[in-house]
Amino acid sequence: MRNKTLVLGLGNPILSDDGVGVRVAEAVRTSLPPNVPVDVCELSVGGLRLMEQMLGYERVILIDAMQPGHGEPGTFQRLSYDQLVSLCPTQHMTCVHDASLVTALETARRMGLPVPREIVIYAIAVQDVCSFSEELTPAVARTLPAVLTAVLEELDIPVREEESHGLN
Amino acid sequence: MKQIMIDPITRLEGHGRIDIFLDDKGEVANTYFVIPELRGFEQFCVGRPVEEMPRITNRICGVCPEAHHMAATKALDALYHVEPTPAAKKIREMFYSAFYVADHTTHFYALGGPDFVVGPDAPPAERNILGVVHKVGLEIGKQVIDARVRNHHVIQMVGGRGVHPVAGLPGGWSKSITKEERDEIEQIARQNVDFGLFSLKVFEDIVLSNQEYVDLITSDVYTHRTYYMGTVDASNRVNFYDGMVRVVDPDGNEFVKYHPKDYLQHIAEHVEPWTYLKFPFLKAVGWKGFVDGVDSGVYVATPLSRLNAADGMATPRAQEAFEKMYETLGSKKVNGRYEPVHFRLATHWARLIELLYAAERMLELIGDPEITDPNTRAPITATPDEGVGCVEAPRGTLTHHYWTDERGILTKVNLIVGTTNNYAPIAMSVRKAAQSLIKKGTVITDGLLNRIEMAFRAYDPCLGCATHSLPGQMPLEVTIYAPDGSVIEHLKR
Numbered sequence: 114m115r116n117k118t119l120v121l122g123l124g125n126p127i128l129s130d131d132g133v134g135v136r137v138a139e140a141v142r143t144s145l146p147p148n149v150p151v152d153v154c155e156l157s158v159g160g161l162r163l164m165e166q167m168l169g170y171e172r173v174i175l176i177d178a179m180q181p182g183h184g185e186p187g188t189f190q191r192l193s194y195d196q197l198v199s200l201c202p203t204q205h206m207t208c209v210h211d212a213s214l215v216t217a218l219e220t221a222r223r224m225g226l227p228v229p230r231e232i233v234i235y236a237i238a239v240q241d242v243c244s245f246s247e248e249l250t251p252a253v254a255r256t257l258p259a260v261l262t263a264v265l266e267e268l269d270i271p272v273r274e275e276e277s278h279g280l281n
Numbered sequence: 282m283k284q285i286m287i288d289p290i291t292r293l294e295g296h297g298r299i300d301i302f303l304d305d306k307g308e309v310a311n312t313y314f315v316i317p318e319l320r321g322f323e324q325f326c327v328g329r330p331v332e333e334m335p336r337i338t339n340r341i342c343g344v345c346p347e348a349h350h351m352a353a354t355k356a357l358d359a360l361y362h363v364e365p366t367p368a369a370k371k372i373r374e375m376f377y378s379a380f381y382v383a384d385h386t387t388h389f390y391a392l393g394g395p396d397f398v399v400g401p402d403a404p405p406a407e408r409n410i411l412g413v414v415h416k417v418g419l420e421i422g423k424q425v426i427d428a429r430v431r432n433h434h435v436i437q438m439v440g441g442r443g444v445h446p447v448a449g450l451p452g453g454w455s456k457s458i459t460k461e462e463r464d465e466i467e468q469i470a471r472q473n474v475d476f477g478l479f480s481l482k483v484f485e486d487i488v489l490s491n492q493e494y495v496d497l498i499t500s501d502v503y504t505h506r507t508y509y510m511g512t513v514d515a516s517n518r519v520n521f522y523d524g525m526v527r528v529v530d531p532d533g534n535e536f537v538k539y540h541p542k543d544y545l546q547h548i549a550e551h552v553e554p555w556t557y558l559k560f561p562f563l564k565a566v567g568w569k570g571f572v573d574g575v576d577s578g579v580y581v582a583t584p585l586s587r588l589n590a591a592d593g594m595a596t597p598r599a600q601e602a603f604e605k606m607y608e609t610l611g612s613k614k615v616n617g618r619y620e621p622v623h624f625r626l627a628t629h630w631a632r633l634i635e636l637l638y639a640a641e642r643m644l645e646l647i648g649d650p651e652i653t654d655p656n657t658r659a660p661i662t663a664t665p666d667e668g669v670g671c672v673e674a675p676r677g678t679l680t681h682h683y684w685t686d687e688r689g690i691l692t693k694v695n696l697i698v699g700t701t702n703n704y705a706p707i708a709m710s711v712r713k714a715a716q717s718l719i720k721k722g723t724v725i726t727d728g729l730l731n732r733i734e735m736a737f738r739a740y741d742p743c744l745g746c747a748t749h750s751l752p753g754q755m756p757l758e759v760t761i762y763a764p765d766g767s768v769i770e771h772l773k774r
Contacts, residue, residue: 157445161429165433216411224414
């Protein structure tokens with residue numbers, strides 16, 4: 114049976130910083146104590162597919178790269194869904210081939226589908242999303258422990274010092 | 282010289298956008314459709330074991346990973362000189378049909394359809410799937426979401442993973458289909474056939490019954506006479522998974538039919554200084570610029586071009602729909618086959634015919650007793666060297682070409698992706714729409730810009746193949762520059 118909370122890392126893990134959301138989600142997965150009722154997954158598509166992935170969960174924590182040019186690479190911010198509606202600045206919220214996440218969720222809501230009650234977004238400012246590489250740029254890699262800590266705190270999971278080490 | 286810039290992709294400076302240059306008379310002098318550059322794919326692949334390619338290449342696109350997975354898997358068959366077992370071939374094609382149903386559904390209802398269902402001049406905030414649902418009712422919206430969800434379920438069940446399948450192997454498929462799975466998939470395929478018929482009815486009721494839309498589709502603004510490419514089976518009918526690549530000329534005569542492995546003998550690439558992406562063209566005709574006609578090597582690879590290049594569809598109901606489209610749009614039969622349809626906006630109609638074909642083909646394949654045969658992998662005995670794999674991706678013919686050493690370590694990689702085939706035709710369509718719609722004194726409105734966007738939206742271009750995610754929903758930015766370079770108007774939605 115699925116849990117009520119989903120941690121969803123967005124991005125393409127072979128496109129440099131584009132994959133930072135996926136890397137954070139992987140770190141969350143390995144840091145979760147056993148039997149914590151949280152699902153963790155990764156996705157590299159936006160729009161309708163992203164919305165469909167979120168259906169049935171009460172609470173979703175999205176982690177995504179922010180477009181280059183929005184903030185100093187390596188910095189991150191926590192956005193509420195309402196802020197996303199007004200800003201919509203992260204990498205994977207929209208799919209040019211179908212719809213933005215906001216539109217997709219509104220469509221789902223209109224159709225009575227079980228959309229999450231709460232959506233929180235961790236948006237990480239990045240530097241390079243156009244080079245094929247499995248490596249993050251240094252500034253973005255350095256911020257991983259801080260984002261992991263923030264997400265674990267969001268989940269009310271005590272953060273052990275050693276967990277956030279070694280991620281860079 | 283004034284410049285109008287349509288920037289549908291504001292993700293990065295220099296990324297996919299349309300630049301329109303006006304002359305001093307206020308008319309369109311030229312346009313450029315610039316696609317973003319993704320760097321270093323070949324370097325990323327070289328040195329890796331080639332069997333990783335079906336899992337690597339499906340990461341380069343978040344829109345059609347299944348197509349890359351399949352082209353890569355077929356390239357491995359060729360590279361290892363192994364023929365997949367009959368069951369593996371049928372599972373692959375059935376899986377691929379499910380993907381087509383989901384992909385074409387999404388394009389029509391969420392991206393291409395809103396221009397017709399909600400209207401080309403409707404406010405951008407309404408010209409999306411939400412607007413479609415609002416206009417045609419919640420029931421259709423539910424059917425669209427259901428179609429996507431049930432086919433993604435098949436993709437996950439058969440492909441071993443949700444978005445990025447993993448089941449493709451040289452000479453086969455890593456997972457067989459149980460009888461229980463077969464029964465479930467058969468039900469889904471039947472629903473798909475009903476949905477395909479239903480979608481064509483929606484198109485008929487909303488688009489074809491509206492003379493204004495029919496006029497839009499058949500207008501000269503969105504018409505080009507070019508060569509057309511598509512993969513065909515032994516009877517020259519459309520096939521997405523396998524066959525020969527056929528090219529017909531603008532009059533519909535077969536120009537060439539070749540095995541996909543010979544693509545380099547027939548396709549060459551033209552380079553322009555203003556974009557990193559190359560423009561493929563027919564080698565035997567030659568590059569004559571961004572122009573129509575039998576003397577220009579420009580070809581198209583889209584749903585419409587696949588239908589134009591084929592003699593028909595391999596399933597009965599899709600064949601009926603095929604004939605209806607050509608008859609309705611005034612195409613005559615010459616030497617037993619329909620003349621090509623040159624109206625680019627008819628690509629949306631062709632896409633729905635393909636959706637129905639994919640559904641019927643899926644049903645046909647899942648009903649084949651051999652599909653549950655557990656023998657889904659042929660043994661590999663040959664030394665790997667070089668291989669080409671080709672499928673019809675929803676957005677055009679997709680070719681993967683790999684070279685390895687005798688250990689199967691990649692030494693070279695070449696890909697021609699669907700949208701790349703169409704780069705020149707898209708550029709031509711955008712130019713023609715801009716030149717037709719912007720005249721001296723024209724007021725640039727949002728509706729006008731959308732009508733220019735419609736010229737490239739019909740192709741559903743996949744920009745850079747991994748650049749699938751954007752900041753807003755097709756934001757459109759227009760900057761008009763005076764001859765001295767200063768901005769005299771700036772529109773953004």
